[in-house]
Amino acid sequence: MSHLSSSIGYEIKRIRREKNMTQAELSEGICSQAEISKVENGKNSPTIDWLQQVAKRLKVPLSMLFEDHLRSDMYTSYDQQLLRLLQGHQFEEACIIIDDIKNKIDYDEIKFLAMYYEIIIHEKRNFRTYLETISEFKQLLMNTSLQFKSPTLYLRIKMAIAISFIEHEKFDSAEKNFQELLQFNFDTIELKKVRIKILYNYAKQLSEQNRNQIGLEVTEQGIQESLQIEDGQLLGQLYYQRGYFKKKLNGNPSDIQRDFTMAYSLFRTFNLSVHEKILLEKNGSFVLFRV
DSSP states (O other): OOHHHHHHHHHHHHHHHHTTOOHHHHHTTTSOHHHHHHHHTTOSOOOHHHHHHHHHHHTSOGGGGGHHHHHHHHHHHHHHHHHHHHHTTOHHHHHHHHHHHHHHOOOHHHHHHHHHHHHHHHHHTTSSOHHHHHHHHHHHHTOTTHHHHOHHHHHHHHHHHHHHHHHTTOHHHHHHHHHHHTTSOOOSHHHHHHHHHHHHHHHHHHHHTTOHHHHHHHHHHHHHHHHHTTOOTTHHHHHHHHHHHHHHTTOOHHHHHHHHHHHHHHHHHTTOHHHHHHHHHHHGGGOSOOO
């Protein structure tokens, strides 16, 4: 389903909830409640005629249903810019953008995004300890509108806390955070993609603890969920992870070869040269063919 369909669905859900209206009340005389649910979750593409009826029922102009699309595009653009600068250690440039967002952007979710990156940059520049960083993340999570306005960012922040605990070998705290994360209601395609990242990072924690059987099961779950929503973003890494766990557990050599070969093929397909290099250096003997 397209990004536009997802953003329209999000906006319909947001306005409906603001007006304390149920799906049944919104759908009456227009369509089934199931249809409303599918549109809100980005699973169906609505027609203009349908949107006009829904906008009339919600008592808002039709253009308002497209508001989230503009906001979402702006959010994605800033997210990509800040991530690129962070990865390139261009912290001063990132801080200029963050200040610009704080002073000029009215959308709360984009301001939350800027705060998220600012916290990370402060730790990268050694302005904060990891415990201070976690404390600031938790304060950001206390904003009551964050989970509703930007559930993906809410999950990213909680995942960042869990990963920080892993990096400092606080595995019990990391485990608690991952278990809390997996209880979230992943009711849209975008949230399901975040769930796959959570499963991937949780399995990485389990590998650090040598909990290989559970790690294998979590990785299997991540692969199945990736295939279900046809999301290849982390599929190569997940196949690599599964091969790793099977190797640790002395699994069937043919299965291990298939997983590492599949990971290699996906790394080549998506031009993930760093991942490809690591695979070949550590597990190249399991790759059945090379391009």
